[in-house]
Amino acid sequence: MSRIPYPEVDVERQLTPGGVERVRLRSAAAALTSLTAVAATTLVAGPAVAAGSAMPCALPRTVAHHSLGVDTWNDAYPRPVRTLNAVMIFLSFPDSAPTASPKELASDYFPATSDFFARASYGKFKLAAHPQPNWVKMPKASTAYRIQRDWDPDKRTQYLRDAISAADPTVDFSAYDIVYLVADPYAPGVDSDATKVVNFDQPLRVDGTDIKRVVTVFEQHPPDRNVLAHETGHVFDLPDLYHRPVDGKGDWDTYVGDWDVMGSQFGMAPDLFGWQKWKLGWLDRRQVACVPARGTTLTLVPLSAPPEAVGREGVRLAVVRTSADSALAIEVRDATGNDRSTCTEGVLIYRVRSGSASGSGPVEVLDTHPDTGACWERSVYPALADAPLGVGETYTVPGEKIKIEVAGRTRSGGWTVRVTP
Structure with missing residues (x-):
């Protein structure tokens, strides 16, 4: 196959x-x-x-x-x-x-x-x-x-x-x-x-x-x-998120790994990114939080969790605008819904570029654990399989000087995230 x-x-x-x-x-x-x-x-x-x-x-x-x-x-x-x-x-x-x-x-x-x-x-x-x-x-x-x-x-x-x-x-x-x-x-x-x-x-x-x-x-x-x-x-106007090598050889999954079906239909966590759901109209304004310049602390609901499990007004996507046509997106991925086969859970961070065409890297998942990988037998790209941050971990985005910290979990299953410019 x-x-x-x-x-x-x-x-x-x-x-x-x-x-x-x-x-x-x-x-x-x-x-x-x-x-x-x-x-x-x-x-x-x-x-x-x-x-x-x-x-x-x-x-x-x-x-x-x-x-x-x-x-x-x-x-x-x-x-x-x-x-x-x-x-x-x-x-x-x-x-x-x-x-x-x-x-x-x-x-x-x-x-x-x-x-x-x-x-x-x-x-x-x-x-x-x-x-x-x-x-x-x-x-x-x-x-x-x-x-x-x-x-x-x-x-x-x-x-x-x-x-x-x-x-x-x-x-x-x-x-x-x-x-x-x-x-x-x-x-x-x-x-x-x-x-x-x-x-x-x-x-x-x-x-x-x-x-x-x-x-x-x-x-x-x-x-x-x-x-x-x-x-x-x-x-529905969604782009290819995989990387196609010039000669057709090499790794196709370096941009987003397992984390979106538009990157790979074989991914362990194929649910669409929160950003794509925002584009399609599945996330409304109440479920998207724009991070202010001074930073903020917020609680994120897992992306795949059904509305009846978390309420219909929970924030699922946090966004930090970084330029006229780029932003950082922050969301929680866990083993529920379309992502039930994922082997890692946590806070996923990725760049979005609205000026990049399909197949040219409009989304890039940030690897918060660059020295390790995960799920070597099942992942389409193990280097990004452990990309999410866990509780107590902090990541500073290269080139942006933006610090993202996972401060804890709530009783209802939310993830407390602190974003500092």
């Missing part, structure tokens, strides 16, 4: 004159004949960046791809603060007879992915999956599309065109917010490294609705753990 994470790819779609945007087509075949020129790019479309925020520690959203600015929301993406409906379409090929049923493959991802987001969002977001019961047959052999991680744009376009066209007679795309295209994992041309999100530069108009992106799934059966949670995070 591969341990390589899966990057998101943006696809620019060019339309012929009089293209599909103005036409409601029940058959996507005609619509997709205009899906002609495709190019991989790192650009992202969206509303203009708005400056200013009611909270002084909220970094501004920038033009960086999947910027972690939290002062505004990019309306090009659905915000997961309500129920979103996802259709899961299963694609077979003429050169392979499926040996698993759509129902079996759907159970690889659901309800696990929905449960992950329900816990991460404290029940504020529901991902409602609608797996289709039958296989949709693609017109070409799986090998004809030359599926691979860094996919030829023309072949990828052909695959998307054929998939949407083949599914359209039986799928009403207007009923869904998210589209998952799941390939038969046993087809000879399917490459599990090709799983990714594809964004259309211009929406594809099908069934009277705009399809802005699709999730193309080429996983083995069973798939990599939490892989669909990772890819769905991109659908």
Whole structure:
């Protein structure tokens, strides 16, 4: 089973004159004949960046791809603060007879992915999956599309065109917010490294609705753990937090280790960082504390703890603004919820840079124990597995002269943290 994470790819779609945007087509075949020129790019479309925020520690959203600015929301993406409906379409090929049923493959991802987001969002977001019961047959052999991680744009376009066209007679795309295209994992041309999100530069108009992106799934059966949670995070404008070596070799997990599913779907503590939850709308102002210039002492509620265990107004995230587009974030991670498999607990500290693009280090976990590691047999990056501070420990942030001390625990399970400039 591969341990390589899966990057998101943006696809620019060019339309012929009089293209599909103005036409409601029940058959996507005609619509997709205009899906002609495709190019991989790192650009992202969206509303203009708005400056200013009611909270002084909220970094501004920038033009960086999947910027972690939290002062505004990019309306090009659905915000997961309500129920979103996802259709899961299963694609077979003429050169392979499926040996698993759509129902079996759907159970690889659901309800696990929905449960992950329900816990991460404290029940504020529901991902409602609608797996289709039958296989949709693609017109070409799986090998004809030359599926691979860094996919030829023309072949990828052909695959998307054929998939949407083949599914359209039986799928009403207007009923869904998210589209998952799941390939038969046993087809000879399917490459599990090709799983990714594809964004259309211009929406594809099908069934009277705009399809802005699709999730193309080429996983083995069973798939990599939490892989669909990772890819769905991109659908909500979350960045890749792993480090991709220039030559594709080396360690991918040096930025955040196990501490967020957008860093590694294999992490022991895959819950989303508190900062990402703030961006998505799952933490409100009452749960985020901006640290004043003079410093402060505060009690932090564990990030994964459910609301009923701690009350709905507990502070889960403390933020120290360090520049126009950077901040330090402080939160508590313990072995509950999505983080139940973690082998260490404590106060986690990380840098956030809203001007850094997806895959370029927008989040960096600070190693408060640089001379040691932990969980060598289970961690994706043991050097950061013991990054959290324990009770009685103090850490001074390099280059910032900010001291963070874990002063103790409360009876209710909170962690008392003292931050001193």
